[in-house]
Every structure is written in structure tokens, then in C-alpha cells.
Amino acid sequence: MITEPKRIYNFALFLTLFISTSAISESLIVQKQKFSLKNYTTTNGSELPIVEVGWESYGQLNEEKDNAILITHHFTATSHAAGKYSPDDARAGYWDSIIGPGKAIDTNKFFVLSSDTLVNANVHLPHVITTGPASINPQTQKPYGLDFPVVTIRDFVNVQNALVKSLGIKKLHAIVGASMGSHQALEWASAFPDEVDRVISIIGIGESDSWKKANIESWAAPIKEDPLWNKGNYYDSEPPLDGLQRSLASIILFAHHGYIFDRRFKEKMNIDRAPSESVINDFEVTSWIKKAAAKRAPTVDANHILYLTRACQLFRIGHKSSLALGIAPIKAKIMLFPAKNDVLLAKYNMEKLYTEMLMQKKDVTYEEIEGPWGHLDGIYAIGVKATKIRNFLEND
Amino acid sequence: MITEPKRIYNFALFLTLFISTSAISESLIVQKQKFSLKNYTTTNGSELPIVEVGWESYGQLNEEKDNAILITHHFTATSHAAGKYSPDDARAGYWDSIIGPGKAIDTNKFFVLSSDTLVNANVHLPHVITTGPASINPQTQKPYGLDFPVVTIRDFVNVQNALVKSLGIKKLHAIVGASMGSHQALEWASAFPDEVDRVISIIGIGESDSWKKANIESWAAPIKEDPLWNKGNYYDSEPPLDGLQRSLASIILFAHHGYIFDRRFKEKMNIDRAPSESVINDFEVTSWIKKAAAKRAPTVDANHILYLTRACQLFRIGHKSSLALGIAPIKAKIMLFPAKNDVLLAKYNMEKLYTEMLMQKKDVTYEEIEGPWGHLDGIYAIGVKATKIRNFLEND
Numbered sequence A, B: 001m002i003t004e005p006k007r008i009y010n011f012a013l014f015l016t017l018f019i020s021t022s023a024i025s026e027s028l029i030v031q032k033q034k035f036s037l038k039n040y041t042t043t044n045g046s047e048l049p050i051v052e053v054g055w056e057s058y059g060q061l062n063e064e065k066d067n068a069i070l071i072t073h074h075f076t077a078t079s080h081a082a083g084k085y086s087p088d089d090a091r092a093g094y095w096d097s098i099i100g101p102g103k104a105i106d107t108n109k110f111f112v113l114s115s116d117t118l119v120n121a122n123v124h125l126p127h128v129i130t131t132g133p134a135s136i137n138p139q140t141q142k143p144y145g146l147d148f149p150v151v152t153i154r155d156f157v158n159v160q161n162a163l164v165k166s167l168g169i170k171k172l173h174a175i176v177g178a179s180m181g182s183h184q185a186l187e188w189a190s191a192f193p194d195e196v197d198r199v200i201s202i203i204g205i206g207e208s209d210s211w212k213k214a215n216i217e218s219w220a221a222p223i224k225e226d227p228l229w230n231k232g233n234y235y236d237s238e239p240p241l242d243g244l245q246r247s248l249a250s251i252i253l254f255a256h257h258g259y260i261f262d263r264r265f266k267e268k269m270n271i272d273r274a275p276s277e278s279v280i281n282d283f284e285v286t287s288w289i290k291k292a293a294a295k296r297a298p299t300v301d302a303n304h305i306l307y308l309t310r311a312c313q314l315f316r317i318g319h320k321s322s323l324a325l326g327i328a329p330i331k332a333k334i335m336l337f338p339a340k341n342d343v344l345l346a347k348y349n350m351e352k353l354y355t356e357m358l359m360q361k362k363d364v365t366y367e368e369i370e371g372p373w374g375h376l377d378g379i380y381a382i383g384v385k386a387t388k389i390r391n392f393l394e395n396d
Helices: A010-023 A153-166 A180-191 A210-225 A227-232 A241-255 A258-268 A284-299 A302-313 A323-327 A347-359 A374-380 A382-394 B010-023 B153-166 B180-191 B210-225 B227-232 B241-255 B258-268 B284-299 B302-313 B323-327 B347-359 B374-380 B382-394
Strands: A033-041 A047-058 A068-072 A111-115 A174-178 A198-202 A333-337 A364-366 B033-041 B047-058 B068-072 B111-115 B174-178 B198-202 B333-337 B364-366
Touching (some): A047 A153, A068 A180, A174 A382, A180 A198, A210 A227, A210 A241, A227 A241, A227 A302, A241 A374, A241 B210, A258 A284, A258 B210, A284 B210, A333 A382, B068 B180, B174 B180, B180 B198, B180 B302, B210 B227, B210 B241, B210 B302, B227 B302, B258 B374, B323 B347, B374 B382
Parallel strands (some): A198 A333, B068 B111, B174 B198, B333 B364
Antiparallel strands (some): B047 B111
16 A cells, blocks of 8 residues: 555565555544543653643454554654545555554554654644644643643653553553654653563664754754744744744755655756756755645644654653663563665664664664665655564564 | 864874874965956856956976876865965864875975865955955946856866966876865866876765755755845845854754764763753754854855855766766776765765766776764865875876
């Protein structure tokens, strides 16, 4: 099941089709549900009277409640990991290629659930439920804005943990997440080592080093520089759409590798003379990225991007004074899948994490995803690892 | 001779010291000279009544005029590649570790010259002479601003070629350049194949692919977005320093790798709590980069950054419809030195160039520079390749 509308890498397409042929079926029809948690204290000590997040599930929870797999989503995504809300939906969830009946994450065997994070970016998408700076502060009846506390990946995980417990699940069979979803999956294994058996970490890192902190600050800076942002107080006025678009453009850029852009834009590199005529004129690629960002911006909240960025900047497994200390409590079996051509969370990060886990004699395997997309290979090319994922989930 | 004041990678420091021990000496004292060229037609067909660039030299031109080596400079640099203007100068030129009497590029044997490019960034540095949008248009007696034509790496090279010919040099023994300096060195070999014997291309690429075009647009965008930029008309008003600083911050970021930032900032990652308290607060790394950019900005012209960025975006060896066609005319022996940890011009670019050159049976060698700096290893860690460079220059 191909969910990406303009797939342009034929080899990956072929592989994905090949691997999922046996699994092609009607998409699952899914429903969004809401989880509410009262009086949540964030990791930096702030009190939130209520937090609410959306979640959805695929497959059935067994009587023993020991067949649950949690899917944790990436930065720009939502809990919509698989299936469709209605048969007419143009696209299924982002990992529909590997989640469903008979697929790598087999919903005939597993109860798969996926929740929106706190401060989810896509505030204005109809099926997203999240709590963040755009939410109404019950104490003022106005949006929090920057009064919302800085939250960390640990906070995302704490809320998920409460959701999972509310369903009577004492231990997860596995957690699977890509990128910021990997952050959550690894954080779970450190924070609740007795409550998860397996972790699949895709295009992730062990910690956000200084370079990445500075690099993804480019996702925050254009918003903060937009006068309409107004220190986060724009809910009664025009939102900072220009800054938000520039932020999303940077996110889109770093999700891709030159290989995939070359396939898309190379043919036209020489006929477009406008950039040779004035420094004001755009290249086709910059124009394409701007349009993609502009299309996305209206359903995204700018403050939420700031909070997500900060959560990613602050990420280190366990949020302790060293990566080693954060890894120490982990008991789960771990599978690490970096993307070979990732320019956002380059594989040297996962090599470092793998080395540290090996030194601590963790049960860990490491395997690179090949593909032309770069970071997005963790989403679009994941089909090439379907058998590995299935075996990891179905064997002891 | 260590020219970088705050070197923090001890291994590279050790190697550099070790390799250059025999070459430690007083820095050369150098003088800036000016080259003027009338009625220059740019590659996009615009007429410039006069172009002027600065240049300097080290060593003596022999009677046969066949011992000349041209040094072409990188994006943020000037023609000041080696030596000092005065014994009191705090720093010598950027490659003083490899240029000088007895050094890898031995000024006892070679006449080494280096010229400022057109549209050089450092308009307000006292020893820089360049022609660009900040220059006075003789026809209006006002700065060109955006009336200055878009120029390409080929234009830089054409002006250098005229300079070299003005000295009576018919053929260069070699050209050596890093980053944008590599662009020029390779462009020379394609444009004037009978006028250069050897090229050393350091941290370079064969062409700017779409991803890089989009990535370095982040060096232009903050300037264009600064209201003070005013479409390039700011020479009678306040210059767009905020936008320029954000541009320089992006340049500084991409010149580095996470390895070197980790050494500098890691210790303090956990005691700095401010970023956990508000999304407005900076991390130490972002604050450091902002300060470094702010220190640099007053001597840089914003429009010149736009023009340099555009020249780099438009770069492809030979500026033909394919890389293969651009490489075809090259006769020079080529040595390619990518930096293994480069995140700006990642080594896959040079691998591609190397492959294409091998397919065309060019005389080319490829060797990676190891180091923690990333792109800047081409400047700071070049000492580790001193012997290779010397042998390449001194053997047939």
C-alpha cells in the first residue's frame, strides 16, 4: 500500500510494492479516541490541570493484554500511523505499508496503538487532539501561549504511559517509532524498563548534540523573527504564517537527501535561467520547497513548532547527565535502523548510541536503511525492512 | 605555525605541530596589490566598465615564469592565504601552516599568488579589494546594489586569468583551493585546460546539486527577509545587520561538525537550565554562534553574501549542461581532498566527481581528510596532508 502520492524513486517503489504484495488489502478503518489526564506535573515541575491527547488503534487487545505495540510518531506527524478514517480518504496513515492485517506489524496478532504527542504540530487538523500552547488554559480561559511550560520527550512518554495503563496494559510487547518517535521509544525503555519488551528505533539518535541543537534552532528562529509571532501571543490576531512557512521549509529540506532532489530537479537545472539573472529569483528547488511549506502551514501552530523543537533539542535518553547513565536502566531488546543517507539525524549519532549500548552489553542490533530520501527513508523506504521488523516482533 | 587562536582538538593540534615543526619560521611579510581590468563582460553578458581585485604573493617568480601557484580562496576568506601584513598582526593568513619557506607549498621554490574574488564578502576589511554590489558604479557614481550583474565562479576565474596573464605567466604550475576555492581551481582546469598543470581541490564538489542550492539559500534568506535590506538599497541607510548576522550564523554552523561542538559544549549541556525554562532562551551553542556571527558582520557586506551564495548555487565545473561535459576538457593532474566529516559539502559529492573523472580517465587521486571540524578540516587540519601536497607539487 503506497501512501506517498508522488513517489519518485522507482527502486524503492518496486521494493515496497514487492515486499507488501502479500499484504495488500483494504485499509483498516480507524477512529480517533481521546485520553484525558488530570493534574499532570511536567518534568520541569509545572502543573497542568488537564492534558488531553488523541489516540487510535488497529487490531484487538487480547485477554492477557500482553499483545500491545505502541507506535510513537515523528515531528510533523500525528497518531495516524495506519488505516483511514473513511474509505474515501486520499491517503492512509504514514506507516500503512507496515501496519495492518498480515503486514510486518501484524494487526491479526497485535493490538497496535498510537497517540498524538503533547504539543503536536498539527493543531488544526481535524483528527488531532493535543495539549500545548494553543490549548485553552482552564485558569484563564485563553490559549496558554508561552505560559505553557517547556515539555520534554519524557513528558510525551509519561502521558503515553498513563494512557497505556488506563487500558489495563502492564507491559508493552514493543514500541516502534521513527525520528522523534524513536526518541520516545528509547525514552520509554529507559523510564519504564519493566514495561516494554522490545524497541524498534528508526532514524533516531541517543541524544541531541550541540550541532543538532543549533541546526534545528533554524526551525524556531524564523517564527521568533516574524513580528506577527509577538512572543507567542497571536491567537487573537493574524498568526505568523511567513515565519512558520520558513520553519517548515527548513524541516522539509533536512528530511531529504540530495539524491532524491537530484532525481526530481536535475533535468531542469539548466533551462531555468531566472536565477542567473537576479539574486532575487528562486531556483526551482527552493520554489518547490516554499510551496510545500505553504501548503502545510495552515494546519500547523507556530508555537507548537517551537515547543516540539525545544523538546527535540533537550532530548537525551533518560534525560540524565550522560547518555551512558540514560541507557543503563534499559532492559528491552533494541533494534536500531538509521538511514544511511540521513542528513538530519546522520548515522554517526546512531553509531555512537549502538557503541554505547554494546559497551553496556544491551541486547541490540543495528542495520542501515538504504535509500535516496535521506531522513525520510525511515518512513518511505521502511518496507525494505519489513521482514526484519516482523521477525523481531514475533520471535522471543 | 598555528594560526587558529582557539584550537580545541588536541590530536589535530599535535599532528599539525608535528608536521610543520621543521617549517616553523617567522611569517612572511606580504603586501596587498591591486589588479584592474577594464570593460569586462560577465558570463551572463553584462558589461562592467572596470573590475578591480586585490592580490598578494609569496616567493619569487622565476625567469621562465613557470613556477607560479595560484591559491583560490573560500567563501568567507580573502586573498590573505599566508604571511602577515605587519609583524604585529595577531594572525597570519589562513593557510600559513602550508604556505611559506620550506612548507608544503614551498615559497623557496614557488611563486605563490592569491587574489580576492569578485563580490568578496569582506568589503570592509582594510586589505580587501573587490568589485561587487557595494562598489561604485562609474556610470551613476553610486553603489551598484542589485544592478550589479549576477556573476559566476567562471567570472572569478576569468579575472584571475587576466591577472595571471598580466604577470607574463602563460601556464600555472598548480592551483590550490578549498571549498569555493576548489570551485575556482576546478573551473580553471576546465576553462583554461592548457594553462594549468595541477589542481588540488580541497573540500570541494563537482556541482551544486539541488539540495545544496536549497541549503545555502539559508545564507541568503535572512538577508532578504530583513526590512533594512530594502532590495539591496541600503548604502545610504542602516545596513541589514540582523539578517546578515543570521546568514553568517548559518555559515558558521555548517562549517562545523557535531564532533567539534561536542568537545566545546558538552560539559555544560546539563548545567545550563535556561533552555528548559522557556523556548525563548538560547542554548550555549546557539548563543556562541550568534556572538561569532555578530563579531564578523561589521566587515561584511550583505549584498556580497547574496552574490557569493548565488555564484556557489550556480556552480558546476565548466558551467555546461552536465558535469561530464564540464570535466571533459580538463588536462591537469587532479588531487581531491574531501573532509570525511563535512556536513556542508559532504563527501558524496566528491565521490561522484572522482567517479566521473575516473570514467573519463583523468589523472586523479582521492584522499579523505580525517578530523573533527567537518568542512573546516579543509582549513584547520590540512597540515595532515602536507607531505602529500608537497609531493604532488614537486613531482611530475
